[in-house]
Amino acid sequence: MLPVVELKEVTHAYLGDREASLAIEDLNLSVSQGEFVSLVGPSGCGKTTILSIIAGLLQPSRGEVLLSGRKTAGPSPEVGYMLQQDYLFPWRTIEDNALLGLELTGRLTGSSRAKSLQLLADMGLEGKEQAYPAQLSGGMRQRVALVRTLATDPGLLLLDEPFSALDYQIKLQLEDLVSETLMRRGTTAILVTHDLSEAIAVSSRVILLQPNPGRIRRIFEIPEAIRRTPPLYARDLPGFAELFHEVWKEMELAGREEM
Amino acid sequence: MNTEAQPRETASRAQWLEQKHADYRKKKLRRKSQVLMVRSSLLLVFFVLWEAGARMGWIDELLFSYPTKVFGQIWDDMVSGSLWPHLGMTVGETAVGFILGTLIGTLLAVVIWWSPFLSAVLDPYMVVFNSMPKVALGPIFIVMFGAGFTAIVITTLSITVIITTLVVYNSFCSVDPNLVKVVRSFGASKSQEFCKVILPASFPAVVSTLKVNVGMSWVGVIVGEFLVAKSGLGYLIIYGFQVFNFTLVMSSLLIIAAVATAMYQLVVYVEKLLLSRR
Numbered sequence: 279m280l281p282v283v284e285l286k287e288v289t290h291a292y293l294g295d296r297e298a299s300l301a302i303e304d305l306n307l308s309v310s311q312g313e314f315v316s317l318v319g320p321s322g323c324g325k326t327t328i329l330s331i332i333a334g335l336l337q338p339s340r341g342e343v344l345l346s347g348r349k350t351a352g353p354s355p356e357v358g359y360m361l362q363q364d365y366l367f368p369w370r371t372i373e374d375n376a377l378l379g380l381e382l383t384g385r386l387t388g389s390s391r392a393k394s395l396q397l398l399a400d401m402g403l404e405g406k407e408q409a410y411p412a413q414l415s416g417g418m419r420q421r422v423a424l425v426r427t428l429a430t431d432p433g434l435l436l437l438d439e440p441f442s443a444l445d446y447q448i449k450l451q452l453e454d455l456v457s458e459t460l461m462r463r464g465t466t467a468i469l470v471t472h473d474l475s476e477a478i479a480v481s482s483r484v485i486l487l488q489p490n491p492g493r494i495r496r497i498f499e500i501p502e503a504i505r506r507t508p509p510l511y512a513r514d515l516p517g518f519a520e521l522f523h524e525v526w527k528e529m530e531l532a533g534r535e536e537m
Numbered sequence: 538m539n540t541e542a543q544p545r546e547t548a549s550r551a552q553w554l555e556q557k558h559a560d561y562r563k564k565k566l567r568r569k570s571q572v573l574m575v576r577s578s579l580l581l582v583f584f585v586l587w588e589a590g591a592r593m594g595w596i597d598e599l600l601f602s603y604p605t606k607v608f609g610q611i612w613d614d615m616v617s618g619s620l621w622p623h624l625g626m627t628v629g630e631t632a633v634g635f636i637l638g639t640l641i642g643t644l645l646a647v648v649i650w651w652s653p654f655l656s657a658v659l660d661p662y663m664v665v666f667n668s669m670p671k672v673a674l675g676p677i678f679i680v681m682f683g684a685g686f687t688a689i690v691i692t693t694l695s696i697t698v699i700i701t702t703l704v705v706y707n708s709f710c711s712v713d714p715n716l717v718k719v720v721r722s723f724g725a726s727k728s729q730e731f732c733k734v735i736l737p738a739s740f741p742a743v744v745s746t747l748k749v750n751v752g753m754s755w756v757g758v759i760v761g762e763f764l765v766a767k768s769g770l771g772y773l774i775i776y777g778f779q780v781f782n783f784t785l786v787m788s789s790l791l792i793i794a795a796v797a798t799a800m801y802q803l804v805v806y807v808e809k810l811l812l813s814r815r
Contacts, residue, residue, distance in 0.1 A: 355724060369740075383723055
């Protein structure tokens, strides 16, 4: 079976007036159906750049990106992108925010609307459909953003630190919700995070990047037991702490070598 | 949580809160009426002093006229009907200038938002035109469009269009780029990006330029009328000045103040209406 995403020798340079800087260099990555991959690493290792390239928002300077074997040339409805904050449109109701993707891709029909409303209800947002974003708490808003992303039924979900702006308790709840939802739908996901324990708890594979220029340093396979357990409980499993320390040490090294 | 608080206590607490709220509202109301009272007496004192000053000879009656005479003049002009064509002319010019100025300015902003290249090309021209006192172009407009309605509206447009363009374009540019990123990640086209994000996000800014433009339009129209008109409130002022009828000048000024305020309030009302649904 073809991998959902494949990055081949991807290099990207940011060009500015004063200098051109290499964000990532010769990156190879392949993610298969149903996998949950986390990208971690010190700042400046090109995590967000990689996501933007996969999302089709950025064209890589060199190399190619294949989505289910096809070359990308811009954003595709198969890929959902969730940002650090909810970025709901304050002038739209919750329902209209959730339907934004369907509206933009011209797939807003009676049944797709009903499905999205059901999804809102599944996320515990029933009765909030006609409210405006300002009336909702941060956790609720991020759940609406999740529905907005899932409404177009993407096969691949890109998550750019979607939990980082939330309170700790809400963050843990949302990690569980996202992980459970994606597992149920069989959605492939790539998560960018700076929270190592989050990365280990939710993913099946953690990819550690090193900075200047961004490159893969090491890949950690997460044991089946931790992978199967909901994130909140996974943190208490034997082996979790050891794995955390291993990743932590490696990341320290990656950060230090750069100095 | 203390859900089982004694019912008696809850009742008295509600009463106490009610009382507090009533006091607060009463205090607020009292302040409001105080402001209103001082405000209106200030106006009254002004008119009384003006009247008394002119009658007692503290100020030159010929130059400054006095309120009863001014209001008498306004009343006579209203009754005889000679006021209406002038008022209609000026209000018409202002309304046309205001609406066209806002539309053209916003449209221009859309165009330069659409094409960053064009925006870069036009930038210095806009800066020059914006810094320039547009009223100085008045004579050129008269030569080009003839002394009359068109020249006056064009003078008004020259004042309102560029500033509208700059303000609206700026508000387009200051829309949170992440909101744009959201629609781009869904593969939105440039026109979708504009209609779904840029325009609704900067709508309040566009609407608030309306308020600025009302004032600007009045400046343009009155100046234009000073230069060319054969009717209109600006013309009445110039005419009154030339024949040394300052009662006419003063009454025109009062009418302008009243009508301009009414127009401004109308725009504020429209703004409220437009923004209340968000």
